[in-house]
Amino acid sequence: MTALGAVATTRTMRRLWGAGGASLGLVAEAAAQTHGPLPMWLDRPLAIAPELGRDLHWGHLARLVEDASGWLHAAGVCPGDTVAVLKDHNIDVIGLAQAAARLGAIPAVIAPEFDAATVATLLARLGNPVTLADRSAITRHRLGGITALRRLVCVDGAADGAVPLDEMRGTRAPAPQCRTGDQLLAITHTSGTTGVPKLIGHTGDSLAGQAAVQVLGGRLLLRSHDVVATCLTTAHARALSGPFTIAAVGAPHLAMVDPDPMAAAGLLARHRPTLLETFPNVFQRWEQLADHPDQPLANVRIFLSTFDAAHPRTIRRMLGASRRRFPLYAQAYAQSELGAMAVGFRTRRQARSGDARDVGWPGLALTGVRIIDPDTGRHTPRPGVYGRIQARGPGLFAGYVGEPQRTREQRHEGWWDTGDIGTRTRTGQLRLAGRVVDDVPGLPDYLAVEDLVLDRLPELTELVLTALPDETTVPVVCTRDDVPLDPARWREATADLPVMVAPRQFRWSELPTTATWKVRRPALREQLATPSPVPEATV
Template sequence: MILQRIRNQGIRLGTAFDRVAAKHPANVVILDHDLGIAPQLGRRFTVTELADVVADFASRLWTVGVRPGDHVVVYKTDGFDIPLIASAVARIGAVPVMLSPKLDGESVLQMLPRVNQPYLLTDQAKLDNELSDEVFDVADSVLLASGSHPRATALADLTDVRRVAPVVMPRDHPTLVTHTSGTTGLPKMAVHTSYSLQSRYRPQAAAVTLLRKRETVAMHVSFVHSRVISAVLISLARGFPLLVLTDDDPEHVADYFVRLRPGIIEAHPNSYMLWEKLADDPRQPLANVRLFSSTFDAIHPRTVHRLLRATRRTAPVFGQLYGQSETGPVVARSYTKLRSLEADGRCVGVPFPGMTGVRVVSRDGAPPTKESPGYIEVRSDGRAVTFLGEPERYAAQTNGSWWRMGDVGYRTKWGCLHLLDREVDEIPGFGSTLAAEDQLFARLDNLAEVIIIPGDDGRAVPVVSTKGDEPLDLAAWRAAAAGLPPMADPVQWRLDDLPHTATTKIKRLELARIINSGGPAK
């Protein structure tokens, strides 16, 4: 089997771009933005030039005193240079700690003490607009990827920097720290080793080996997520040209897709929801897509249905991966054009043979079912090894070799895992809020988002956003909600005003807190 031929020797993040450049030196990367640490390259460059940027930046970090084992917190303006910086930090044996540009400065200040006097790599924009002067007290040293500040060291100003050789660390040594989505509070900081990162890489790399033709890959994912590392390296290792987008506005995306005609697209579920309108673009920006890949969350059947029918490839596939920041992908499912609009979107797939395992633990002593779901637990070599500064929180989610996902569901007799709800989002007596949201999406074409949250009185409250922020048609809503458990009248918000995580998930608990405290609809 292909899955068994990819051995886990640990991913060497610091020299990863050297290896892909050695295989495909003239392969190209195209951006919709400038690289903050190398704006002189423009927006189209080769993988060889990319590898040189990483080596140069690593040498600059070494010059200012960063050494093996040091932690470097990366919190800067959004851009593709973020994973390049992570590779540069790892190249000299230090540990990159990746914080989302979407985090507010106060949250960053609360998280920094967990790292214990790290280097902070940021930029002038973040210092001017997000971070208070307190950051200079909690960080050992503040380094700038771009811009200037009187109390920080601008790496771009260094001259005559001597190139340093890569530092090789053991495969069980921390090589990357990423934070969790933060849907339930201040994010936790998951520690990954070279071994655990490679474990996440293997199943996805095996799947891509089935694609024989060279395809352009388009990507819009969070640059601080561990997923971006595997997605980028898998694409470049195959010699696939790479298009990286920071802006997911449909009109912006369509312009690039029409010009470059990607064959593979990687994005988060909420971005795909925005891109449904591309199916109606007369230029057919999705016509050449053979594979849509979506990570970590179940996606609404309506979105899959519309996107697959917008491609003109003979047998396009929508691949869905379910997992979380702590575990990497643990189950997968693929969809084709044969999938109906009313298909069960709660079936998120089956484990990777020989790599991941899933079980559902009963909550009432009876076998878990749709009516009485159990706790979802998973086993994976890709699991993070601890939470930085919070080992007790990590231990609370472990059960031997099993990891509690914080979700509830059940498995069918065929082994498919059905995800019904987050534990913290359950509404007693309502059933699956996610399944109800799937049904509403399938029946209301103008819905851009719907989130069902618990109200103060225990009733389910649907919070909706519409395409173009048009007023919700209440008659159509009532018809679509027919047959669902009773709900309060819908509350309409603008999509942009909903609280989002770095991976575009809705922060359901925060949304419920705002609405139940009397916060007005936006």
């Protein structure tokens, strides 16, 4: 990026984010003033404003945030209060969070995928605050029965134990109240991969730190005539910091929240995005779109996956589906506690060989990374030596809400322990081997085995290798259109691999997933250990 570009980025960040990184509640307003009626297309109407339809612009969102702050004010929300938002994923989750921030309150977004017990635990950690939920969440999580909640507001009608949002509409919004950059600004949570999610407290400065890397990347890779498409959940830090990239660049945005490939195909074919971002496992489900007659991926110049490493087959399929001359697949290895920790790129040529565990260079994410020997606790700078990944950067969060001891245990003299295992390559890239808690006895590099089998069996849309308490390795598979897996093909594909029991085949909807649609391996192990009507494949 040129010096002029860096200055422009800094000015844009100040305009959109505000002094001290604390103007989360005014982002939509600033974007609307900067870019005018910049299009924003949705894959489903907003629960709190269905009359707006699915074709919006930043001005609509700005007015919605201002109106919603008036509704929350009528619900008794004051500066410094915590406001929980729990509803099906859509842009109005972000709008409600920004409305709370506009009042000087602290929004806490919670994913609807969790079970009732987990949601109750998270709400209790938040102090049972004013909670905004849709009818689906109120019913599924039995929120009406949590009498300790300060107030339960149903955002899309009437529900037992809740006050309808309609009773609060029409209340004039008070003047904005901005928190300082070092104050707690918003609360998200971890994905829940390893158990009950942890609540992540973000200050204005930490969210601004995460957003700055994204805006710099957007300035470098995007042009004003590009169309950005995303398919992301709206209950994590990326949902709060991510819109700044789009707002800063001024690109039209297709904001999807349904990962079903057939649901996405029509919208992608209609809007022809040039940048497409989603999670690696969603791209994996979308591999079938490479063969779609409407060629919904043909115009994509940059595929971007966040948080985890993608499978090599997935990267090849995405790049092969593009009709662009030089498409790129970009990976951002990230965690909600810190933001991006490494960024890397692959071309078609690079994707033909090797795996995808080299997730990029920490320097491109403005983040420092070191590898720690798990036995000695010492830094191991030698390339190729695996250890625990620790990182530090401007996006580091304030701490786990209600769990100060856990926060202290993972902080080491300013470095954050990610819980992942990896190494640095000779070229300085970060290479992942997996998570400590997901270890599969007998398969030191279980991710590499998954990649290998997926390459050999293109009919698989998901493969997870996990272990039972007796250390038996169990493959869990999903197939395209849920077609039964051919036993002979499985035997041939795994003949030279360590011994595994017969694969268990599931529908995608039957797998326990996180708020980012990633398979929860510990929960899957529990599910496998419990008698189930789902049959084993006969292999």
